[in-house]
Amino acid sequence: MFEEPEWAEAAPVAAGLGPVTSRPLPAAASQNKGSKCHQLLATLRTLEAASLSQNPPSLPSSDSEEEEVKRKKKCPKKASFASASAEVGKKRKKKCQKQGPPCSDSEEEVERKKTCRKQALLGSNSAEEEKRKRKCQKHAPLNPAQHLDDADQTGPKAWKNSATNDLPKPSPESTSPKPPHTLSRKQWRNRQKNKRRHKNKFRSPEVPDQALAEAPTEKTEVPPVPRTENHEARAGALRARMAQRLDGARFRYLNEQLYSRPSSAAQRLFQEDPEAFILYHRGFQSQVKKWPLQPVDRIAKDLRQRPASLVVADFGCGDCRLASSIRNPVHCFDLASLDPRVTVCDMAQVPLEDESVDVAVFCLSLMGTNIRDFLEEANRVLKPGGLLKVAEVSSRFEDVWTFLRAVTKLGFKVVSKDLTNSHFFLFDFQKTGPPQVGPKAQLSGLKLQPCLYKRR
Numbered sequence: 001m002f003e004e005p006e007w008a009e010a011a012p013v014a015a016g017l018g019p020v021t022s023r024p025l026p027a028a029a030s031q032n033k034g035s036k037c038h039q040l041l042a043t044l045r046t047l048e049a050a051s052l053s054q055n056p057p058s059l060p061s062s063d064s065e066e067e068e069v070k071r072k073k074k075c076p077k078k079a080s081f082a083s084a085s086a087e088v089g090k091k092r093k094k095k096c097q098k099q100g101p102p103c104s105d106s107e108e109e110v111e112r113k114k115t116c117r118k119q120a121l122l123g124s125n126s127a128e129e130e131k132r133k134r135k136c137q138k139h140a141p142l143n144p145a146q147h148l149d150d151a152d153q154t155g156p157k158a159w160k161n162s163a164t165n166d167l168p169k170p171s172p173e174s175t176s177p178k179p180p181h182t183l184s185r186k187q188w189r190n191r192q193k194n195k196r197r198h199k200n201k202f203r204s205p206e207v208p209d210q211a212l213a214e215a216p217t218e219k220t221e222v223p224p225v226p227r228t229e230n231h232e233a234r235a236g237a238l239r240a241r242m243a244q245r246l247d248g249a250r251f252r253y254l255n256e257q258l259y260s261r262p263s264s265a266a267q268r269l270f271q272e273d274p275e276a277f278i279l280y281h282r283g284f285q286s287q288v289k290k291w292p293l294q295p296v297d298r299i300a301k302d303l304r305q306r307p308a309s310l311v312v313a314d315f316g317c318g319d320c321r322l323a324s325s326i327r328n329p330v331h332c333f334d335l336a337s338l339d340p341r342v343t344v345c346d347m348a349q350v351p352l353e354d355e356s357v358d359v360a361v362f363c364l365s366l367m368g369t370n371i372r373d374f375l376e377e378a379n380r381v382l383k384p385g386g387l388l389k390v391a392e393v394s395s396r397f398e399d400v401w402t403f404l405r406a407v408t409k410l411g412f413k414v415v416s417k418d419l420t421n422s423h424f425f426l427f428d429f430q431k432t433g434p435p436q437v438g439p440k441a442q443l444s445g446l447k448l449q450p451c452l453y454k455r456r
Contacts, residue, residue, distance in 0.1 A: 250276070251283030252452070259450035263335070263346050263368045270336040277336035281318060288364075291423045295363050295391035298426060300325035302389070303359065310358040313381060315347045315374065316365025331357070348373035352381045359387045364424070366392055371446045372410070376435060379411045388412055388429040396448040397425065406445030410435045 183191070254276055258266050270277040288294055300322055303312065308327040317323065317332035320339040332342045333350050345351060348370060360378040368374075378388055397403060404414050404427070412429035419425050437443070 247279060247283065250279055254280040255283075256450070256452055258367045259452070261368060262370045263348050263373070266368060267335045267346050274336060278338070281338060284318075293421065293423075295424045295426065296321050296325070299361060299363060299389055299391060303328060306359075311356070312359045312361060313350070313352065313357040313378075314361050314363070315350070315378065316362065316367070317342060322361065322363065328359075348377055350377060350381065354380055355383045355386075357381045357386065358383055359389065361389045363389075363391045364393065366390070366448065371448065372443060375407065375410050375412075375446075379431060379435060382431045384431060384433070386431045387415075388431065390427045390429070391424050392448070393451045394419075394421070394423060394425050396451055398449065399445070400425065402445035403448070404445075406443040409437050409441075409443060 254269075257269060258280075261269075303310075303322075303326045306328075310328050311331070312322075312326070312328045313331045313333070314320075314322050315333055317330075317334050318338065320330075320332050320341050323330035323332055323341060330341075331350075331352065332339070333345055333347055334342050335344065335346070336342075337344050343351065347365070360382050362374065362378070366374060375388075382388065400417075400419065404417070407427075407429060408414065411431060411433050413432050415428040415430050417425070417427050
């Protein structure tokens with residue numbers, strides 16, 4: 001039997017003859033059918049030849065037709081995928097056009113975050129790095145209103161505007177000089193303090209006055225304070241201060257002269273310049289007032305406990321404070337007079353008779369280089385068994401016991417001593433008789449240190 005090829009059914013369709021339906025035929029008619037098929041094949045071949053003459057590309061074979069059908073089935077799918085990808089690409093392009101500058105900003109944000117992380121790793125303890133992190137976080141978020149404005153503008157102008165807007169504006173903090181990352185917080189603070197000190201050092205002191213002068217004044221102006229009074233007050237205060245310094249210098253000079261010269265030379269000094277003694281006594285009183293207890297008051301307290309009939313001789317009386325504090329009769333002697341009761345004389349030669357006094361007092365008056373003459377004169381005027389009271393600055397004694405032994409050789413014995421006070425020592429001696437040594441004998445214990453005041 002003759003088998004029809006697969007393209008036999010499609011051939012009439014291609015020729016425009018319509019679909020051919022296969023019907024079951026009897027065996028007698030199969031031969032007719034074979035002849036008819038041969039005729040149809042011949043007609044088809046003629047048609048193919050005619051079509052080839054008109055259309056140069058040859059008709060596809062059955063295999064090629066199947067491939068074309070499969071291709072047609074596949075092509076729509078491929079076209080659909082291509083169209084979808086094209087649409088996605090267009091959408092992305094539109095988004096990039098709308099959000100072009102923000103995209104670039106996002107890349108910059110990523111770079112900024114990376115730099116911030118690196119800086120945090122380098123020095124997380126420093127406060128400057130924390131500030132920079134905050135600045136980075138502030139720069140990271142984008143302004144939504146700016147995105148809308150950028151989206152409305154399209155084209156190269158929008159790109160230029162967005163590029164100019166996205167540039168970071170220099171803040172006043174960024175313009176200020178910042179220390180390098182290697183400095184610690186304490187070092188940075190010290191550097192800033194040094195800068196401020198350097199600025200204040202060369203700043204003119206008249207700036208506040210100028211600022212006050214430039215300030216707007218009210219209509220009701222206050223009358224200016226007269227400057228003459230202020231000037232006079234300042235001048236008076238300056239003169240008083242300079243006079244006080246000058247008096248202090250003169251007092252120190254006179255005090256040094258009294259301790260480094262014999263009493264006769266000191267007497268001549270005050271006779272030539274009577275005001276010098278007043279100045280010296282004023283400075284002496286200002287120094288003694290600072291003491292917690294004055295030795296004159298202590299001696300007066302002891303004498304008040306004794307009979308009022310005892311005659312007292314005050315060697316170096318000054319302002320006669322002892323005579324004013326007790327009821328006893330007192331002979332006052334000094335190099336110069338500050339009171340009518342004072343007898344001006346050299347204390348090594350007082351105008352008194354021998355053995356005429358019950359008590360002899362030396363209160364801070366063992367001055368000069370002839371202390372031995374003073375004590376021998378006190379022995380002369382004292383009665384047998386008379387009392388010698390001595391009060392002297394504690395800093396003058398190098399060795400108290402050598403001083404006491406030297407005094408005993410001049411005809412005295414130690415009755416009592418008080419070394420508890422921080423400023424002065426107090427001694428009580430009793431006359432036992434005339435001096436035990438001759439005038440040429442040396443007594444090293446009687447050489448006391450001079451009481452010199454330092455400049456303050």
